[in-house]
Every structure is written in C-alpha cells, then in structure tokens.
Amino acid sequence: MDEKRVRLRANGVSRSGWAEPRRSLADFLREDLGLTGTHVGCEHGACGACTVLLDGEPVRSCLMLAVQADGREITTVEGLSPSALLNPLQEAMRDSHAFQCGFCTPGFLTTLTSFMSERPDGASREEIRDYLSGNLCRCSGYQTIIDGVELAMSRRSAQPAGGAQAGGDAGAEVMA
Ligand code: FES
Ligand code: FES
Numbered sequence: 001m002d003e004k005r006v007r008l009r010a011n012g013v014s015r016s017g018w019a020e021p022r023r024s025l026a027d028f029l030r031e032d033l034g035l036t037g038t039h040v041g042c043e044h045g046a047c048g049a050c051t052v053l054l055d056g057e058p059v060r061s062c063l064m065l066a067v068q069a070d071g072r073e074i075t076t077v078e079g080l081s082p083s084a085l086l087n088p089l090q091e092a093m094r095d096s097h098a099f100q101c102g103f104c105t106p107g108f109l110t111t112l113t114s115f116m117s118e119r120p121d122g123a124s125r126e127e128i129r130d131y132l133s134g135n136l137c138r139c140s141g142y143q144t145i146i147d148g149v150e151l152a153m154s155r156r157s158a159q160p161a162g163g164a165q166a167g168g169d170a171g172a173e174v175m176a
Contacts, residue, residue, distance in 0.1 A: 001020045001021065001022065002020075002021075003018040003019060003020050004018065004019060004020075004021060004067050004070075005017075005018060005070075006018070006019050006028065006066050006067055006069065006070050007070060007071065008069050008070060008071065008072050008073070008074055009072075009073045009074065010029070010033055010035060010074045010075075010076065010079070011035075011074070011075060011076060011078055011079025012079065015033050017032040017033065017066075018032075019032065019065075019066040019067060021065065021067050022065065023065065023066045023067075024043075024061065024062050024063075024064065024065060024066065025052070025059075025061040025062075025064040025065060025066045025068070025069050025074075026038055026040050026043075026050045026061035026062045026064075027040075027066070028066035028069075029052065029061060029074070029076060032066075035076045035078055037076055037077040037078045037106050038050055038052055038061055038076050038077065038106055039103055039104070039106050039107065040062055041103070041104075041136075042062070043062045044062065044063070045060045045062065045063045046136070047104070047107070047135070047136045048060070048104070048107040048108070048111065048134050048135035048136060049103060049104055049106065049107040049135075049136075050062040050107060051106070051107040051108075051110045051111050051135070052074055052075060052076050052110055053074065053075035053076075053110050053113065053114060054069065054072055054073070054074060055072055055073050056073075056075075056114065056117075057114060058110055058111045058114045075110065075113075076106070076110070077105070077106035077109055077110060080109055080110070080113055088152060088155060088156065089109065089112060089113065089116060089152045090109065091152075092148050092149070092151040092152035092155060093105075093108075093109070093145070093148035093149075093152070095148070095151060096144050096145075096147040096148035096151050097144050098140065098144045098145045098147065098148035099137070099139065099140055099144075099145070100139035100140055101138075101139050103138075104135060104136060104137040104138070104139075107135050108132065108135050108137070108145060111131070111132065111134075111135055112132070112149060112152075115128070115131045115132075115149070116149075116152065116153070116156070119153070121157075122153045122154075122157060123149075123153065125146050125150065128146050128149045128150070129142070129146060132145065132146075
C-alpha cells in the first residue's frame with residue numbers, strides 16, 4: 001500500500017514520517033517517532049492507555065490514523081513537562097501513590113491534563129471519576145488516582161496568582 005507523508009508537531013517539535021493510510025497514530029508515534037511513552041493496551045478504544053492530546057483534546061491514538069494527524073499538534077506524555085522534571089500534576093500523582101505498575105499512567109496523565117485545564121476552579125470526586133471513566137487501571141482501585149487529582153487541584157488553588165500551575169514546571173524530580 002502506498003505510504004503518505006505525515007507532518008505534525010509532536011510535543012512542540014515539527015516531525016514527519018511516512019505511513020500507510022491504515023497505520024494507527026499510536027504505532028506511528030511509538031515506532032516512527034520514537035515516542036514510546038504512549039502505551040498500547042486494548043487497541044480498540046476501551047482502555048485509554050494510548051490517550052494523547054490532539055490540539056489539546058484527548059483522543060485514543062489506537063483509533064486514529066496517523067494520516068488524520070497530518071498538520072495537527074500532538075502532545076504525548078513526554079511533552080507534559082517542558083523539562084525532565086515532573087510537572088505539578090505528576091508530582092501530586094506521585095505524592096498520592098496514584099499508580100502502581102504505571103502502564104495506564106500516560107493515558108491518565110494526558111486525559112487529566114485536559115481535565116485540569118477545563119476545570120480551573122476544581123472538581124468533585126464524582127466529577128473526576130466521571131471524566132476518567134474511559135481510562136482503565138488494573139492496579140490501583142482508582143481511589144489514589146482521584147486523591148492525586150484532588151491534591152493537584154488543591155495545590156493549584158493555593159498558588160498565588162501568577163504562580164506555577166498544574167502544567168508548569170515546578171517539580172524537583174527527574175522523570176525515569
Ligand atoms: S490501546 Fe487505545 S484505548 Fe486501549
Ligand atoms: S497502575 Fe497498573 S494499570 Fe494502572
């Protein structure tokens with residue numbers, strides 16, 4: 001099958017590659033662009049592990065074709081912090097012991113990045129749970145994940161105006 005040129009911005013950097021029209025965005029990101037932080041679980045849209053941000057909106061990269069991302073802005077888990085430090089959301093999840101094996105973590109973090117920006121005034125546990133209903137975790141029981149979101153939101157609301165925000169770079173730990 002003929003390959004098509006795909007040009008996109010991934011984590012703020014212009015990237016390009018060739019992809020067959022049937023190639024998924026998840027495979028293109030992982031295997032062609034080397035962005036292996038995006039995980040692939042079910043490959044049919046059920047688990048959320050492959051979630052990335054497309055122009056700021058969470059999408060299942062296993063359900064999207066690479067050619068559909070041509071000309072778009074993609075953010076993967078590697079791009080959530082502008083440096084190798086954890087961002088405030090990641091710090092809060094770490095401090096809450098939110099995850100165990102970490103397979104689901106990239107999908108949760110990209111989804112929650114969108115949620116945090118949609119909800120500058122915070123959210124209830126029920127609202128957090130509802131927003132995360134498309135992300136599966138086989139380890140944590142979800143309570144610690146929701147604890148982490150609440151912690152990130154409470155720390156953000158305690159920040160003085162103009163201080164570091166959830167997507168910012170106030171962390172102090174280098175990501176593994
Ligand atoms: S791998 Fe895409 S939703 Fe499960
Ligand atoms: S931490 Fe293991 S699947 Fe979520």
